[in-house]
Amino acid sequence: MLAIRDADRVRTLTLARPDALNAFNEALYDAITVALHDAAADPSVAVVVLTGAGRAFSAGTDLLELGERVTNPDFVPGEHGFLGLIDALAAFDKPLILAINGLGLGIGMTIIGYADLVFMADDARLKCPFTSLGVAPEAASSYLIPRLVGRQNAAWALLSSEWISAREAHEMGLVWRLCAPGDLQETAHSHATRLARLPISSLRAVKKTMTEPLARQIAEARERENRCFADLMGGPANSEALTAFAEGRQSDFTALPDGA
Template identity: 70%
Template sequence: MTLLVADDRRVRTLTLDRPEALNAFNEELYDATADALLAAAQDPDVAVVLLTGSGRAFSAGTDLLEMHKIATDPDFPRGRHGFIGLIDALVDFPKPLVVAVNGLGLGIGATILGFADLGFMADGARLKCPFTSLGVAPEAASSYLFPALVGRQNAAWALLSSEWISASEAREMGLVKQVCAPEDLLTTARRHAEALAAKPISSLVAVKRTMTEPHRDAIRAARDRENAAFAELMGGPANLEALAAFAEGREPDFTRLPPGW
C-alpha cells in the first residue's frame, strides 16, 4: 500500500506512504492519490482533505528510476491516471485541500502547493522545483499558479534555479500559511482542517468554486503547455544526462550537450 487513508470529523487524511523512496510518486502512487481525491470529492461525509507524508519526506516528486524506465522503454506499463490524471483530479477537486509538508518536497512535492487552499510546513522542511536540473519543463500548472501565488520574481527563481527553498522562505513568499515545529505540524494542520470541516460542505464547495473558477481555463492552458514542453524535453539529451547521472550517483554535466541543449 502506497497511500494511507483515514477519516475523522469529516476530514479525510491522505498520507503518502513510500518512506523508503522518500514518498516519491511512482505510477501506483499517482493512481492511488488520484483515486482518493476523486472518491473524497464524491463522498458526502468528507468536507476537507488533508494531505501529508510519512517518514522524513513529504514527497521526493516523481520516482526518477521509474521515469528513466518510462523514458527509455516504450512498453513500460503505465498507470490508469498517472501524473496527468493526478493533476486533473487536483484541478477539479471541489473541496478544501490542506497540505502539511512534513519534510523534503521536490517536484510535485512542491508544486502541489499551488493547489492547496491551506499549506503548512515543518520548520525543517525544504522545497525544490528541480526542472532545469532534470532537463525538463515545469509541471502541475506551476508556471501559472506560482507567479499568481508568490509573484513573478519568486516564481522565476523557484522554477528556473532548481535551488532549495526553506520553510521560512516559503512562508515569506506566500506558498504556505504557517511554519510549525515538526511535532506541531499535523496538530496545527488538522486544527485548521477541522475548523473548515465544521462548516456546511455545500458552502465550502461554493466558496472554493467562486475562488477557483475564474482561473480554471488558465490553469488548464498552462498544464497543456507544460505537458507539451515536458513531452518534448523528456528523453532529450539534457534529460537523459540528468537521469543517467542520478542512476550513477553523480552530478549531471550539461556542458557536454549539443548546442541549444
C-alpha cells in the same frame, strides 16, 4: 503506499513510501487520484489533509521509474498517472490542506498551487528541480506559482532548481503557516476540523468562486508545459540527468550539443 484515515469529517491521505521519500510512481499517482475522486464524492468528507510519512512530504516523480519509462518501450503506465492526478486536483471541489512534513520536490512542491491552505514544518524544504532534470515545469506551476509569490520569486524557484527553506517559502507566500515539526499534524488537523464543522455546500461554494475564474488559464498553462515537457523528455539534457541520477553523480550539461 497510501494511508487513509477519517475523523470528524476530515479525511487524511498520507503518502506512505517512506523508503522512497514518498516519490510518486505510477501506482501512487493512481492511488491518490482515486482517493481524491472518492473524497469529493463522499458526503461524510468535508475537508482533505494530504501529508507524508517519514522524513519527506514527497520527492516528486520516481526518477528510477521515469528513466525506465523513457528507455523501455514495454513500460506500462498507470491508469491515471501524473496527468490524471493533476486533473483530480484541478477538479477537487472541497478544501484541500497540505501538511508538508519534510522535503518536497517537483509535484511535492507544485501541488501547492492546488491547495487551499498549506502548513509546513519549519525544517522542511522545497525544490522545483525541472531545469536540473532537463525538462519543463509541470502542473500549471508556471502560472500558479507566480500568482502565489510574484514573478521574480517564481522565476528563481522555477529556473534555478535551488532549495527553498521553510522560512523563505513562508515569506514568499508559498505556505500559510510554519510549525515546529512535532506540532505540524496537530496544527493542520485543528484547522481542518474547524472547517469541517461548517456546511459542505458553503465550503464548496467558496472554493468554486475562488477557483473557477482560473480554470481556463490553468488548462492553457498545462497544455504549454506538457508540450515543452514532451519535447524535452528523453532529449540530451534529460538523458544526462537521469543517467547521472542512476549512477549517483552530478549531472554535467556543459558538453551537450546545440546548447541543450
